[in-house]
Amino acid sequence: MNTINPVEVIQQVNEGNILSPQGFKAAGVHAGLRYSKKDIGVILSDHPAACAAVYTQSAVQAAPLDITRESIAAEQKLQGVIVNSACANACTGEQGQKDAYEMRNHAAREFGVPDHYFAVASTGVIGEYMEMDKVKNGISTLKPAGSAQAAEDFGAAILTTDIVTKHCGYEAVIDGKKVTMGGSAKGSGMIHPNMATMLGFITTDAAIESAELQKALSAVTDDTFNQITVDGDTSTNDMVLILANGEAGNEKLSPAHPEWNVFLELLKKTSEDMAKQIARDGEGATKLIEVNVQGMGTKQEAQAMAKTIIGSSLVKTAAYGADANWGRVIAAMGRSNLVFNPEKVSISFGDIKLLHQGVPVDFSEEDAKAYLEQKNIAIHVFLEEGSEQGTAWGCDLTYDYVKINASYRT
Missing domain, CATH: 3.60.70.12 (L-amino peptidase D-ALA esterase/amidase)
Structure with missing residues (x-):
């Protein structure tokens, strides 16, 4: 063996x-x-x-x-x-x-x-x-x-x-x-x-x-x-x-x-x-974002959830602005077409807990902003639908993305 x-x-x-x-x-x-x-x-x-x-x-x-x-x-x-x-x-x-x-x-x-x-x-x-x-x-x-x-x-x-x-x-x-x-x-x-x-x-x-x-x-x-x-x-x-x-x-x-x-x-x-x-070199990007989802029924569901979150323009712009708006994360989850109980969701940015079991957590905006200003950011989502997990990677969405693609051929 x-x-x-x-x-x-x-x-x-x-x-x-x-x-x-x-x-x-x-x-x-x-x-x-x-x-x-x-x-x-x-x-x-x-x-x-x-x-x-x-x-x-x-x-x-x-x-x-x-x-x-x-x-x-x-x-x-x-x-x-x-x-x-x-x-x-x-x-x-x-x-x-x-x-x-x-x-x-x-x-x-x-x-x-x-x-x-x-x-x-x-x-x-x-x-x-x-x-x-x-x-x-x-x-x-x-x-x-x-x-x-x-x-x-x-x-x-x-x-x-x-x-x-x-x-x-x-x-x-x-x-x-x-x-x-x-x-x-x-x-x-x-x-x-x-x-x-x-x-x-x-x-x-x-x-x-x-x-x-x-x-x-x-x-x-x-x-x-x-x-x-x-x-x-x-x-x-x-x-x-x-x-x-x-x-x-x-x-x-x-x-x-x-x-x-x-x-x-x-x-x-x-x-x-x-x-x-x-992902780190995304057009105009300043940050690499990793999304970890734990607690889904299947690995495929966990991966799909992670990719839905990282693909959200609102999540990406919040990361660019160092805005700890966890509401954008759970909003993206809601359109994932995956079944989960919102009252059992917990969300953290790095080690900073923002939502626990569907209830907002008091946190330091200053600490959260300082964390989101780093070059590498991790968003952690915890659910209670199963034991599977998935990870996805992306980047923030910046003004430069529009500039680069507005003139791609010229």
Whole structure:
């Protein structure tokens, strides 16, 4: 019987990134799709890797998602991912499909691998056609390397309105071998994923088959990327993609492996870290807000309640203004379409109790304001409908969110 506590064996990699695992390279360049910033990036494995992906649940989906699905379906293997910012290649019809294929095939030829070993991802303005001459020229200038700078260049190339690059790395020992996982993501606005985030890429040197990797990614996504919201809008291009090249040399992982839970925790830590970075970097945001809901009948209900609260514009603006208005929290709960007894609800901001069993609690407005002025805020909700709990992450809503999105195309 496995007695390992997976949480205790996971270690964070200092300055971890998409290249922390063995056998991966990356690059990012400026191809002219954006005015001056990097806009084309690539991740490349030294050899074909097991892969898995989750995609947006939006009814409107961009061409690159179709091409990536097709690539994965061919052999359940990938060796590279080509990504661009500035143009989403969404709502672009037959031409958009052709451009996504051309982008994939050009990258595959450039790096000497079969076409279907490449995935494609795009992010940016919807409804504009790709400038393919610039895209192909940019791909031809990519020089993948294994350095920290190469990882940073890739992270910069996939950004749109993001303020900072988002990356992390974690490691654990499995079968006596060090297994490492790294991540790179972009996302700042149009975040309410129904599956993942705008774009997230994960690499690992673990040995695992694609089918088991897909099960793991799908399960972990529900507790991480699916539990963030910035503005309630789901993108046409959302995707999280993971590559596992097996270079760690562990026995192939599956639910029957005695250390399967260690791998799941490694994936959860990586995904949660990136999800929280996305929420923290919400357009115009000044604070990361975490909502913890305890005492619902099912985990899904607890997660839905937490996400309803964090998605409330009134809760988000109260957080921005450091206003301890717990009434906005319970008001959001009331429209969640979930059954609960309001007379059994308790609410705290951090350690400051505001409502207990449906009855207001006297509290220091000054202490509450000081707490809400911090960069990281936790809202705790306690109910008595069951024993399950759920967590969601988001950010405050500021004046700058309107400014950024009012001039997004200009």
